[in-house]
Amino acid sequence: MTAPIAVAQLVETALLNLVTFQTTIASKAARCRIAAAGRDLVDFAARRTHGHEAALAVARASALAGFSGTSYVAAARRYGLTATGTMAHSYILAFPGERAAFEAFAEDFPSATVFLVDTYDTPEGVGRAIEVARHLPPQHPFGVRLDSGDLCSLAADARRQLDKAGLTAARIVASGGLDEHSIAALVAHGAPIDAFGVGTRMGVSADAPSLDSAYKLVEYDGKPVMKLSTGKATAPGAKQVFRTAFGPRDVLALRNEDPPPGHEPLLTTVMTAGARTGPLRTEPEQVDDARDRFTVDLAWLPEHTLDLTSPVPVEVRTSDRLRALTERVHRSLTGQPN
Amino acid sequence: MTAPIAVAQLVETALLNLVTFQTTIASKAARCRIAAAGRDLVDFAARRTHGHEAALAVARASALAGFSGTSYVAAARRYGLTATGTMAHSYILAFPGERAAFEAFAEDFPSATVFLVDTYDTPEGVGRAIEVARHLPPQHPFGVRLDSGDLCSLAADARRQLDKAGLTAARIVASGGLDEHSIAALVAHGAPIDAFGVGTRMGVSADAPSLDSAYKLVEYDGKPVMKLSTGKATAPGAKQVFRTAFGPRDVLALRNEDPPPGHEPLLTTVMTAGARTGPLRTEPEQVDDARDRFTVDLAWLPEHTLDLTSPVPVEVRTSDRLRALTERVHRSLTGQPN
Known part of the structure; x- marks a missing residue:
């Protein structure tokens, strides 16, 4: 008599374990999509998820909620998503200076050149990115990523610098502790941000860490x-x-x-x-x-x-x-x- | 020049992903250990963790912080831990009545007979558990689990019923949304609870969902x-x-x-x-x-x-x-x- 129930209990654990977690993440991702009001969203959660399997699940859940890419290459391969990571601070610190790092990165990643500009000083970083971008082929995709500080004013400043240099097609990506509320605030204040990278606060949701459901x-x-x-x-x-x-x-x-x-x-x-x-x-x-x-x-x-x-x-x-x-x-x- | 840095970035993601998550869980488990003041703790998190891999990691992290067992059999096998799940509500609901469920469970799990007594009415459930326990061999390990209601008063009542029946060795296990704070309160109020099952609030920690560290x-x-x-x-x-x-x-x-x-x-x-x-x-x-x-x-x-x-x-x-x-x-x- 108890065999079917024992199986049901295994199903309970396995399903709850994956389904409620993915529902939590997908809900958080959906809220980010609503907040972004049509701007792009990218999954940056892999560093903070509860393991590799969870990182795959977060990339999948956010993709179905409308995220346009993930920084987790393994997930992009498995689910047919766009892999869209940008450079890390450690990459820049390995070079004698920011400009040398940007030049090497543009050579290494010619199809997705988004320069991380906040390692030392953001406005100066944007200036160096522009100098390097001027030597790229005209159709080379190019952008900058802001990862700290007052994203609203830094984005406006970066947009001005880029437009002044004639780089009106250059994209601005913002990241750093973002969630649906900070994204909504940036959108409401008209911050010229083209894409938001969302990590910890989606992959390990602090305000809704789990879905209280049971079999x-x-x-x-x-x-x-x-x-x-x-x-x-x-x-x-x-x-x-x-x-x-x-x-x-x-x-x-x-x-x-x-x-x-x-x-x-x-x-x-x-x-x-x-x-x-x-x-x-x-x-x-x-x-x-x-x-x-x-x-x-x-x-x-x-x-x-x-x-x-x-x-x-x-x-x-x-x-x-x-x-x-x-x-x-x-x-x-x-x-x-x- | 960039190859070592690319490797470093992969290491960053892989290590942060696992290490910071496990540190978060181990810290939460350590706080439960401090709160439990010497009473047993069991990992009940598998239903709510972020996937199977995370469930293994939670069982491991809580074991090293001093938990005496886990309900996740796969983790117990892998890490040499004690598997100590108890029965589920669904098990009981599959039988015509609570008593029939307890009898079948004692037969199926003679070495770990902890009856879940709150499906219908907790004091009555304790009474039925005692009736079934009276027919068990004298050295058969036996206990009851409380999973809802006012755990402090229900535990005191269960202890009185058990002692009155001469079952002074019977253990009382408590579970249901427990964390270090509720455990500390139960201990401070002298609740006669021998073991605490800790699940969601350790495996998916709401008050400290992630460790803000970076490579x-x-x-x-x-x-x-x-x-x-x-x-x-x-x-x-x-x-x-x-x-x-x-x-x-x-x-x-x-x-x-x-x-x-x-x-x-x-x-x-x-x-x-x-x-x-x-x-x-x-x-x-x-x-x-x-x-x-x-x-x-x-x-x-x-x-x-x-x-x-x-x-x-x-x-x-x-x-x-x-x-x-x-x-x-x-x-x-x-x-x-x-």
């Missing part, structure tokens, strides 16, 4: 079951969630209920009797599919749920049938008459 | 280097840290300085010219070594650094030679006379 048995051997623990009671039976694009209300229902008018089920069958029901997809294809779904799903969400500081959750209504079943199982467990 | 190049080609970025300036040269058991002060010095009287170096050589300098150790041996070192290191720390709510960090003094080198390199970078 609960809701049906066994054809019978609905529920838990009554103080503050942790569950609703019995296999569920479905119905959502509509035309209203703010989700409906939590039993799995076999018909959708209310204008609603679509959020849960779809991907496996039956241990076998995949759809075609086998490569990892890059899976990411592409998930990104497309995310874009559609995000557009479905009511405006008030997307507010970065005071989001109002989607209202959830319980179906009549689910409510009736919950009451019936509760009564039978607490010994009240059915 | 910095301090010497290249025999020359000391430093970074001057606003708020992110570094000190040049390879370092050593000297600590004494007899005072509160660490000394940050250059690598080749002699230790001040009564001080010992914290950094030791483990690799030279790409080769390990010590014997090859198995993973369980490595964990044992690290646990022993941790115990010694913890005893060296001054009392005020161990306070859970207002810890005072170890004071750090910079050596005269390091200070002089920092000033010299800073002057040369900012163009002042040497």
Whole structure:
């Protein structure tokens, strides 16, 4: 009797472990996307994630939320993403001076020359980047990255220097402890930043470090079951969630209920009797599919749920049938008459 | 010229990624150990860690900080730890009643029979656990786990029920959103809890989600280097840290300085010219070594650094030679006379 339950518990650990973590990261990435208002976002989290596997998961989750690249080359290869790291401070410190470092970097990485300009003094760093960029071929992609200080005023200053030098196509990348709130503030203040690198605060989210979800048995051997623990009671039976694009209300229902008018089920069958029901997809294809779904799903969400500081959750209504079943199982467990 | 730097940057990502994460977890685990004041601690984090690799790392880090077991069987096997999970709510819900679940569990796991008693009603669950335990062989290890509600009063009540039934050797395990602060409060209030299961709040630490450390190049080609970025300036040269058991002060010095009287170096050589300098150790041996070192290191720390709510960090003094080198390199970078 206990074998299927032992398997269920293994599934619990494995799924919760990966799914809730990736949901946390994807939510954080989605908030950054909302904050960036169309500007590019790049995953810089690999240094701070909880291991290599977590770094891959963060790159994947942020890609499907719309990030345009990752600094983690292993993830870019695996999921078909754009690898877009820039130079590190240690690279610059290995050279006698900043200019020599920029020259060597432009030679080493001709297709992605983004100079890190804050190692010694940011405005002087931008000046040296411009000197080196003047000797690059005209169509050579070029940009600067700001990683410390007042990013808003430094970006404005860098933009002025670059435009004055005729380098109007040069991009400005900002990084350094960014999250959705600092990105939103920079966008609101009109900082001329083309792309944001987001690292620690997405890969190891401080304000929402984990998703408090758990695996609960809701049906066994054809019978609905529920838990009554103080503050942790569950609703019995296999569920479905119905959502509509035309209203703010989700409906939590039993799995076999018909959708209310204008609603679509959020849960779809991907496996039956241990076998995949759809075609086998490569990892890059899976990411592409998930990104497309995310874009559609995000557009479905009511405006008030997307507010970065005071989001109002989607209202959830319980179906009549689910409510009736919950009451019936509760009564039978607490010994009240059915 | 850039090849060694490219390698250094890969090392940066790989090391930071694992080392700073494990340091964060080990610190959190150490705080739980201090709070538990000698009672047992078990790692319950696997459901919420950032993937399988992170779950292994959390089990390892908590083991070296003195946790007596982990619920993650894969980690227990790999690192030679004690696997000490208890039953899940889903196990109980799969049976017609709590008592039938307890009987099956005692049969399935005769060596580690800890009954989860809060699925329906905790005092009643303890009563059912006692009924089942009465039919176990006299030396059969037995205990109950509380996972919700007011753990302090529920533990006192469970202890009374168990003692009244003559089951004075039965252990009480508590879990459910615990961290060092709630553990310290339960200990301070004299809750008769023998072991604490710590999960999410250690494996995904909310109050200290990441360690803000970075790889910095301090010497290249025999020359000391430093970074001057606003708020992110570094000190040049390879370092050593000297600590004494007899005072509160660490000394940050250059690598080749002699230790001040009564001080010992914290950094030791483990690799030279790409080769390990010590014997090859198995993973369980490595964990044992690290646990022993941790115990010694913890005893060296001054009392005020161990306070859970207002810890005072170890004071750090910079050596005269390091200070002089920092000033010299800073002057040369900012163009002042040497």
